[in-house]
Amino acid sequence: MPTYSFRCAQRCDPVEQSFSMADVPSEVTCPECGEAAGRKISSPALGRGSSAAMKAHDASRATADTPAVVSSLPPAADRHRGPHPTHCIADCRAPDDRRFPFVPTGKSDGMSELPTPPSIADGSTTEDVVDWVAEHLGDLTREGPDGISAGGIRGGQSAADTALAGLDITGYARDRSTVLPVDRRGASRMSPYIRHGLLTLREVWDAVSDAPPRDRSRYRDELMWQEYARHLYARTGSDLGRSLRREQPRPQGWTAQPWPEEMNCMSSVVGELHEVGWLVNQTRMWLASQWAVRAGATWRDGEDEMFAHLLDGSRAANRLGWQWTVGTGSGKVYGFSRWQVNKRAPFLCRNCALKDACPIENWPDDDLGPAVDGPDLNKAPIPAGPAHMEGTGAEQVWITAESLGTADPALAAETDRPAVFVFDEPLLRKLRLSGKRLVFLAETLGEIASTRPLEVRRGRVADELSGRALATTWAPVPGFSRIADAIAPVELHPWPWLVRPTTSSVRSFSAWRRSH
Structure with a gap:
């Protein structure tokens, strides 16, 4: 049975x-x-192969002073099932249920200090960083130490600065939803740098001030959506992980996997997610709608799966996007059918084995689930952190994955003050992120270590930082407050909001926007 x-x-x-x-x-x-x-409902066990996308972003990453560029979606025919599955849903174990024991290296105090990651800015390569992650964090990843590779966008401040300097959003309003051909995409690929604080929303906002008015307006709307997601997460915290307004639809009759490999649109987009770690917004909505609205799989499981691979993965933006798409947070479902694929990426339909028997030929039902007693989203204060620096006398800066840029307020306050970063072992063991996400972080940390003393640790964050006189930047995520309460930083810096939170509704983007 x-x-x-x-x-x-x-x-x-x-x-x-x-x-x-x-x-x-x-x-x-x-x-x-x-x-x-x-x-x-588990997703298909796609392996990592020698796809066109993989070759393209490997080639682009060979140039260390520019961000990687992907030339095309990975065709499904080029992928094969490898010995290390790239994801799992129900139980994220290493391949063959093996456990990779952590053997600390580079210890200086008998605890869990790691050697600093190699710095690409100082001549190291991406492969050096991949090897570092495999050795020191590989047991915490989905792929295991032998399956780790870099994603399609390089981490680090220099890569972020290069991307910002070359940002051109001309045509964004017209092309932002284009999927194929890749060279026609209007999306800017800035999101991983924004998510980890290498670029602030304000910096990107200002960088497009001279763009054509229609493109500038649409692009800034997307930046405001990111800010709304942060406000919503600051307000709801972990409650954003449950349905906000309605339960999701539960259609009957779909018996295949939520993202079937036989559907070229699904296998190609999932392949890009796994190999590159980044998707245009259009295909993110395709995956979410197909998973929950048509297949009826639990939206939180699909969100977990996407979050594990996205280089820009944040619970704020990812959960908001899923809830908006499947109707649990918006009161309206986004239906996905063959129509969108033919409009945005007709190549995928023409080369699909199911083109004459397409299972998404028609629109899915748009029935809503029953109303739920979710968190209060009506007008109320939104936690914003301090408006000005509080305290003084810190000897070291605790930097978090939310804010790793040189403009981080706590880092910028004293440019030569030592910093410390802790890979949260219990959290990473629970999340089982793809190794490419940790490579992105390690690339960033390596650059920081080339500019100031940096201590890198692995363990329970509050334990690793106990008893230190720390400065840090407040962050709008629930984990920050929990850890900060335990370690009591002596110097707290304000979060660099694009729009500082006020007392407002977060029930919808439009309701929130009226207050900002």
Whole structure:
């Protein structure tokens, strides 16, 4: 009898129960919290292969002083199942259920200090950084140490600065939703640098001031959407991980995987997600709608899967995007069908094995799920952190993954003050991110280490930083407040908001926008 996995909205451990295929329910009761645990539907086990996209971004990364560029979507025919699956849903174990023991290296104090990552700015290569991640963090990744590779966008301040200097959004309003051909895409690929604070929203906002008015307006709307996501996350915290206004649709009749390999539109986009770690917004909506609106798989599982691979993955933007697409946060579902593929990437349909029997020929049902008693989204204060620096006397700067740029307020306050970064081992072990995300972080940390003393550690953050006189920059994520309460930084710097939060509604982007 088959065994099925279920998981609740509180993200307790998965529940595994056996049912006949005819009797398997859509949900069971979670034994830990008592809430309903929805059935988890795994995604296809795509491997990493020698696809066109992989070759293209490998070639582009060979030039260390420019960000990588991907020339085309990876065709499904070029991918094969490798020995190291790139993802899992129900239980993120290493291949063959092997565990890779962590053997600390470079220790100076018998605890968990790591050697600093190699710096590309000082002549190291991306492969040097990949090797560093494999040795020191590989056991925490989805691929395991032997399966780690870089994504399609290089990390580091110099790469971010180069991207910003070359930012040209002419035609953005017309081409921002283009999927193929790749050279016609209007999307700017700035999001990984914004997500990790290498570029602030204000810097990017100002950089497009001379763009054509229609393009500038559309692009700045997207920047404001990013700011709205941060405000919403600051307000709701972990509640953003559950349906805000309605439960998701639960259509019946889809029996394939949520992202079937046989569908060229799905396999190509999932391949780009896994190999490059970045997608245009249009294909992000395709994946979310196909996963939840048509296939009926639990949206939180799909969001987890996408988050694990995106170089710009943030819970704020990713969860908001999924909730908007599947109707749980917007009250309206986004339907995905063959029509969008033919409009945005007709090549995918023409070369699909299912072109004459397309399973998404018609629009999916647009039925909404029942209303839920979600968090209060109406007019109320939004946590914003300090407006000015508070405290003094710090000896070291604690930098977080939210803010790793040279403009980080705590770093910029004293340019020669030593810094410390901690890879949060319990969190990473739980998330099982793709190694390419850690390569991006390591590339960034390597550059920081070339400009000031940097201590890199691995462990439980509060334990690693206990007893230090730290400066840090406030961050609009729930984990920051929890750790800051434990370590009590002596110097707290303000977050560089594009628009500082006020008392406002976060029920929708338009409602929030009226207050900003």
